[in-house]
Amino acid sequence: MFLLTGVPASGKSTVADLLARSFDRGVHVHGDVFRRMVVSGAVSMSPDAGDEAWAQLRLRYRIAGSVADAYFDGGFTVVVQDVVAGPVLAEYVSFIRSRPLIVIVLVPHPDVVAAREAGRVKTGYDDGWTVEEFDAGFRATTPQLGAWVDSSDQTPEETVDEILDRGWREGAVR
Numbered sequence: 414m415f416l417l418t419g420v421p422a423s424g425k426s427t428v429a430d431l432l433a434r435s436f437d438r439g440v441h442v443h444g445d446v447f448r449r450m451v452v453s454g455a456v457s458m459s460p461d462a463g464d465e466a467w468a469q470l471r472l473r474y475r476i477a478g479s480v481a482d483a484y485f486d487g488g489f490t491v492v493v494q495d496v497v498a499g500p501v502l503a504e505y506v507s508f509i510r511s512r513p514l515i516v517i518v519l520v521p522h523p524d525v526v527a528a529r530e531a532g533r534v535k536t537g538y539d540d541g542w543t544v545e546e547f548d549a550g551f552r553a554t555t556p557q558l559g560a561w562v563d564s565s566d567q568t569p570e571e572t573v574d575e576i577l578d579r580g581w582r583e584g585a586v587r
């Protein structure tokens with residue numbers, strides 16, 4: 414079981430998909446899918462998020478963790494990915510009961526993230542954050558759980574190789 418996080422446009426989706434495909438029985442759980450399932454009453458996260466936004470975010474994380482556990486119980490290697498920033502990363506880890514759990518935090522440089530963001534159709538920075546602000550807040554408030562991977566100068570395939578190399582040694586959490 415892998416939990417892959419990082420700021421928006423850090424390469425999570427691409428890397429998680431490649432990582433899951435590297436296993437004979439691999440599943441990629443996109444946490445954002447559960448956010449998009451809410452068709453009415455959704456409250457987005459923002460720099461000044463209120464209680465309802467946090468409650469919906471935690472619900473999304475719990476659902477993704479449950480789905481990941483179900484696939485794991487079915488004999489799959491699971492890569493669950495989402496933006497999990499700040500102290501809530503430790504909570505997310507507790508929402509996934511399957512072990513071993515390898516936590517990977519992608520931390521490319523903000524200028525690399527900004528370039529990736531500029532080349533994407535979707536945007537991860539439309540709720541009041543800039544890339545630099547989100548990155549600074551992410552690094553300052555997210556606990557040092559798992560293996561932190563600077564993928565700035567790597568291809569997605571090289572990032573997967575590094576995850577497979579370092580993840581088992583540095584990424585395992587209890």
